Each structure stands twice: as structure tokens, then as C-alpha cells.
Amino acid sequence: MIEHQTTPGWVAVENFLSEVVVRPDRGLQRAVTAAVDAGLPAIEVAPNAGKLLKLLVQLSGARRVLEIGTLAGFSTIWMAQGLPDDGRLVTCEYLPKHAAVARTNIDDAGLGHKVDIRVGAAVDTLDALEKESGPPFDFVFIDADKENDPQYLEWAIRLGRPGTTIVMDNAVWEGAVLDTSMDPENAPGIVSALQMMGEDPRLDGTVIQTVGSKGWDGFALALVR
Ligand code: SAH
Ligand code: DHB
Ligand code: MG
Numbered sequence: 001m002i003e004h005q006t007t008p009g010w011v012a013v014e015n016f017l018s019e020v021v022v023r024p025d026r027g028l029q030r031a032v033t034a035a036v037d038a039g040l041p042a043i044e045v046a047p048n049a050g051k052l053l054k055l056l057v058q059l060s061g062a063r064r065v066l067e068i069g070t071l072a073g074f075s076t077i078w079m080a081q082g083l084p085d086d087g088r089l090v091t092c093e094y095l096p097k098h099a100a101v102a103r104t105n106i107d108d109a110g111l112g113h114k115v116d117i118r119v120g121a122a123v124d125t126l127d128a129l130e131k132e133s134g135p136p137f138d139f140v141f142i143d144a145d146k147e148n149d150p151q152y153l154e155w156a157i158r159l160g161r162p163g164t165t166i167v168m169d170n171a172v173w174e175g176a177v178l179d180t181s182m183d184p185e186n187a188p189g190i191v192s193a194l195q196m197m198g199e200d201p202r203l204d205g206t207v208i209q210t211v212g213s214k215g216w217d218g219f220a221l222a223l224v225r
Helices: 008-022 026-037 047-059 074-082 096-108 122-132 146-159 187-199
Strands: 064-068 088-093 115-119 139-142 165-168 203-212 215-224
Touching: 008 047, 008 203, 026 074, 026 096, 047 074, 047 139, 047 165, 047 215, 064 074, 064 122, 064 146, 074 088, 074 096, 074 139, 088 096, 088 122, 096 115, 122 146, 139 146, 146 165, 146 187, 146 215, 187 203, 187 215
Parallel strands: 064 088, 064 139, 088 115, 139 165
Antiparallel strands: 165 215, 203 215
């Protein structure tokens, strides 16, 4: 993980915005506490980004959401809150311990009936989902191992449809997208995924840079044409 160079002002403003505008409910607050208590890394999306995910799910009218990278289920809960009661969210998590913490958090938030957690390498789960040939996903959130970001983007198109919304976290990675030697393991995958968003005729995309408790990063947004 890259060292964060945060300016205290960014974090103070994020806290202000979270309290005044975003207002995460008890279920979301408990999910963060439970993740800390279980010793999971504090790499979930910031509350203002989580709320953006919820609103984007609602704005896109999504009924089926795919998430790649569950951790403790914080972003999962935000997106599930944006789904109608009969909506479904499939989330992919490699580590059984993370999946177990997420299961408890999502159930405690009253959203268990909407969320299917699939444990294993995401590429295997994505392959299995294609074989299940269910309806396409309307919304995809990519937030797992960054080296596979281009593959996940390809899967999002394959399991989606024209009009599917794709959000990819960590699109700036403390500026390592300009100097991949800052993180040779993860940065090249992020850069390839961004190039794909720009060049692939099946996609139309943009990236919003962000600062706050998670440092300097970015949220990529793409629409499947
Ligand atoms: N979306 C979460 C944060 C995810 S952190 C939130 O905002 O709340 C990234 C997660 O991806 C970690 O839990 C990590 O274990 C998982 N992960 C890493 N590599 C993976 C892989 N190949 N397949 C599935 N999950 C993976
Ligand atoms: C890391 C992963 C993330 O998805 C994130 O938002 C921040 C950090 C990490 O693996 O270090
Ligand atoms: Mg992330």
C-alpha cells in the first residue's frame, strides 16, 4: 500500500461533509468498527465516496450490481442501500476472513437478503457467473487487486450490457499512474485500465480525482456503449 500524504484540512473537511451531508447510518458505522476490531485494513471507500456509489446505483436504476473486492462490506452496504428491495448484489472476495466479517456486517445492516458473497479469486467467480448466464449486471464496482483491473473491466463489459455503469476505485493511486515505479505491482494495471477506458470503443469514461482520509486517489466512471 502506498504511503498517504494527507493534508489535515482534507480529512477535517471530509469529516464535516460526512456528518453534515453524507450521514452514514448505524449499519455503516458498525461495519467500520467491526472491520477495525477484526484487524482488517482500513482501505474501504470514504463515506462520501460510498454515498456516491449508492446515489449512482439509484440514478442508474440498477437492479443487479456486481462488486469485485468486498473487504468488510462497507461499499457493499452503501450500494445495497441504493437497490430496490428485490435487487441483487453479487460481491467477490478472495479472503474467507474478510468475507465472514462482511457477511455479519451486511446482515446486521438488514441487507442480507440482497447480497450474495462469493469467496475465491474474482476471475474464477466471474467465470462462474458467466456460466450461470443470469441477467446482465446494470452496475459494476471494481475495487480489488489493481493488477487485474484491465481484466475486471473486460469482465464488467462481458457480464454487463450497453448502458451498464462501471465505477473503478483507486484510479490515481497517489499519482503512481504517472510513475509506475512508485508501485510496480499495482500501478501498471491501473494505467492499462485507464487507457482501456479511453481507447476501447465499447467504453466512455472519466476520472474524478479525490483527496481525504484515503489520501490522494480517484474514482473512475465509465459507461458501456
Ligand atoms: N470495496 C471495499 C474495499 C475492498 S479492499 C470497500 O470499499 O469497502 C480490496 C479487497 O479485495 C480486499 O478485501 C482483498 O482481500 C480483495 N481481493 C484482493 N485480490 C482479490 C482477488 N483476486 N479476488 C477477489 N478479491 C480480492
Ligand atoms: C488499497 C486498496 C484499495 O482498494 C484502496 O482503496 C486503498 C488501498 C491497498 O491495497 O492498499
Ligand atoms: Mg479501493
